Amino acid sequence: MEEKNGTVCVTGGTGYVASWLIMRLLQRGYTVRATVRSNPENKRDLSYITNLPGAAERLKIYNAELNKPESFKEAIEGCVGVFHVAHPMKTEGKEAEELATKTAVEGLLGILNASLNSKSVKKVVYTSTLATIMYNDKGLSVTDESTWSDIDICRRNTQSSSISSSYLVSKTVTEKTALDFATKNELDLVTVVLPLVVGPFICPYIPSSISFTLAIVFGKQEMYKNVNNFYMVHIDDAVDAHIFLFENPNAKGRYICSSIQMTTYATVQFLSAKYHEYQASTISSDDFKETEDCMISKLSSMKLLDLGFKYRFGMEEMFDGAIQCCKDRGFLRHINHVSNNTKEDNIV
Numbered sequence: 384m385e386e387k388n389g390t391v392c393v394t395g396g397t398g399y400v401a402s403w404l405i406m407r408l409l410q411r412g413y414t415v416r417a418t419v420r421s422n423p424e425n426k427r428d429l430s431y432i433t434n435l436p437g438a439a440e441r442l443k444i445y446n447a448e449l450n451k452p453e454s455f456k457e458a459i460e461g462c463v464g465v466f467h468v469a470h471p472m473k474t475e476g477k478e479a480e481e482l483a484t485k486t487a488v489e490g491l492l493g494i495l496n497a498s499l500n501s502k503s504v505k506k507v508v509y510t511s512t513l514a515t516i517m518y519n520d521k522g523l524s525v526t527d528e529s530t531w532s533d534i535d536i537c538r539r540n541t542q543s544s545s546i547s548s549s550y551l552v553s554k555t556v557t558e559k560t561a562l563d564f565a566t567k568n569e570l571d572l573v574t575v576v577l578p579l580v581v582g583p584f585i586c587p588y589i590p591s592s593i594s595f596t597l598a599i600v601f602g603k604q605e606m607y608k609n610v611n612n613f614y615m616v617h618i619d620d621a622v623d624a625h626i627f628l629f630e631n632p633n634a635k636g637r638y639i640c641s642s643i644q645m646t647t648y649a650t651v652q653f654l655s656a657k658y659h660e661y662q663a664s665t666i667s668s669d670d671f672k673e674t675e676d677c678m679i680s681k682l683s684s685m686k687l688l689d690l691g692f693k694y695r696f697g698m699e700e701m702f703d704g705a706i707q708c709c710k711d712r713g714f715l716r717h718i719n720h721v722s723n724n725t726k727e728d729n730i731v
Contacts (some may be wrong), residue, residue: 385470388411388412388413388463389413389414389462389463389464389631390411390413390414390461390462390463391408391414391415391416391417391463391464391465391466392416392417392418392455392458392459392462392464392466393405393408393415393416393417393418393466393468394417394418394447394455394463394466394468394469394494395418395419395468395469395470396417396418396419396432396444396465396467397419397427397429397432397586398468398469398578398586398590399421399580399584399586399590399591399593399618399683400468400577400618400621401466401468402431402432402584402585402623403584403585403618403619403622404466404468404622404625404626405417405432405435405442405544405555406432406435406585407622407623407626409435409436409437409438409441409442409620410436410437410627413441414441414442414443415441415442415443416442416443416444416445416458416459416462417432417442417443417445418444418445418446418447418455418458418469419444419445419446420446420447420448420449421446421447421448421704422446428587428659428686429444429472431585431586431587432444432585435585436667445457445559445563447699448490449469449470449471449486449487449489449490449491449493450471450486450489450490451493452489452490452492452493452494452496453493455490455497456493456497459494459497459504460497460501460503460581461501461503462498462501462503462504463503463504463505463568464504464505464506464508464629465494465498465506465507465508466507466508466510466625466629467491467494467506467507467509467510467561468510468554469490470486470487470553470554470557471483471486471490471553480538480548480549480553481551481552481682483542483549483550483596484549484552484553484556484557486548487553487554487556487557488493488553488557488560491509491557491560491561491564492560492564493508493611495507495561495564495565495568495572497683497690498570499568499570502705503555505571506571506572506573506629507565507570507571507572507573507627508572508573508574508575508625508628509558509561509563509572509573509574509575509646510574510577510625511554511557511558511574511575511576511637512554512576512577512578513576513577513578513614513635513639513641513682514532514537514546514550514551514555515531515532515554515555515558515559515576515615516528516530516532516576516639516682517528517532517680518530518532518533518536518537518555519531519532520533520536521534521680523579523685524680524681525680525681525682526639526680526681526682526683527639527682527683527685527686528576528636528637528638528639528686531555531559532551532555534552534555534556537551537552537555538552543705546672547662551627558574558637559568560619561574562574562636562637566568568711570585573628573629573634573635573636573637573638574636574637574638575621575624575625575628575638575640576638576639576641576651577616577621577640577641578614578615578616578640578641578682579592579595579596579601579613579614579615580592580615580616580617580618581593581596581615581617581618581619581701581702581704581705582617582619582700582701582704582705583704583705583707583708584618584705584708585617587712589709589714593705593709594713595616596613596650596702596705597654597702597705597706599654599655600654600658600661600706600715601653601715604651606616607647607651610647611646612644612645612646612647612680613643613644613645613646613647613650613716614641614643614644614682615641615642615643615644615698615701616640616641616642616643616694617642617694617695617696617697617700617701617704619695619696620640620642620694620695620696621640622697623692624638624640624692627690627691627692628687628690628692631690633690634690637686638684638686638687638690639682639683639684639686640684640687641682642683642684642694642696642697643701644681644682645698649665653698653702654702657699657702658702658706661715706723
């Protein structure tokens with residue numbers, strides 16, 4: 384397919400969402416410049432993105448680091464759009480809050496200034512997370528784009544072992560900084576607020592969101608401790624929302640992109656019933672009793688839907704795609720199977 388939509392930059396190109404975004408952008412006829420962290424020893428295998436259809440003609444890799452904000456200038460110069468997906472730490476990261484936030488914000492500002500100064504960038508799409516919304520004292524009220532996480536509550540977040548307070552704070556501060564910069568400098572920018580992203584993947588590792596949602600399949604159900612609710616979206620819907628908002632001239636501000644809301648109890652029931660051949664069948668859903676404390680907060684994606692976006696995938700497609708990719712890559716080969724009520728070790 385020949386180029387028809389211009390050149391865009393995708394930061395953090397080796398990540399789960401970013402690599403899938405690159406694939407879909409190439410399919411839609413864009414030329415893509417993907418930034419990755421420098422790798423002096425050239426040991427990183429990037430073939431899963433460089434071998435994508437159309438990549439030979441329309442994908443170029445650039446080295447850039449969030450702690451070196453000026454390093455993004457070359458990749459952004461001449462682009463019509465920027466998808467800023469990169470973040471300096473994983474959700475479970477133990478980096479100090481001050482360092483994580485400083486790196487994320489300075490990297491963001493380098494990208495936004497390069498976009499502004501390029502004179503060619505028409506819109507920036509920033510990938511955010513529900514971490515910027517869900518940590519507050521609003522309880523079970525309907526949560527929409529007007530809601531922000533409270534920084535003090537984020538810092539006190541010691542109950543959940545799955546997400547570090549540094550991640551919560553850095554993502555919240557960074558998204559606010561992006562929106563404030565855009566307003567002050569009249570830069571067209573939207574943020575996509577994502578929940579857990581689930582589905583197939585092209586990266587050679589298990590994405591953290593899939594590792595978490597499939598914890599019960601991997602026999603690591605302790606990861607669900609202190610987690611009452613799941614908010615999820617299929618990877619294709621998440622990426623389509625990014626491109627939809629980039630291409631829609633009426634898109635402004637924040638957009639929540641979350642299609643599935645379930646309690647942990649209901650999610651465990653679903654996984655145990657559908658994937659009973661794995662260790663999920665050995666876990667009793669009684670361990671995840673539905674209580675009043677588990678009542679799910681209503682998360683509204685109406686702003687995105689009112690703009691004309693439509694979700695295309697449900698729970699089965701999310702988990703079938705994720706499970707199949709894990710099987711194809713051998714990540715499930717050490718999981719115990721249950722066949723005819725008899726446990727045995729098999730290679731999947």
